[in-house]
Amino acid sequence: MYICLCHGVTDRDIREAAENGVTSMRQLGKELGVGRQCGRCACHAREILRETQKTDYLAMANMLAQPA
Template identity: 80%
Template sequence: MYVCLCHGVTDRTIREAAENGVSSMRQLGKELGVGTQCGRCASTARQILRESQTPDYLKLADMLAQPA
């Protein structure tokens, strides 16, 4: 799903950035431009970033990354 229409950023892109070490909205803005133009995406992007940092999500992502 597109989160930031101004910069064409999806929820998947935000999750990938979180997996690569992005941990704040400031970093997300610098890396992807999220929340730097009209700002309408900021609350949704923040929520996705937080979800991506929860232990349950990290455990699931780790399980999915391993071959079956």
């Protein structure tokens, strides 16, 4: 889904940027231009960025429960 129409940025682009180390809206703006033009996308982009950064505690617990 397109999040930033001004720069043609999708939710996948934002998730990929987050996986590659982007941790803030400022960095996201520098990398992809999100929130730099009209600003309508900022709320949705921030939400996607936060979702991507949430720690998956269940997956982490399962990983730690595995024998070495």
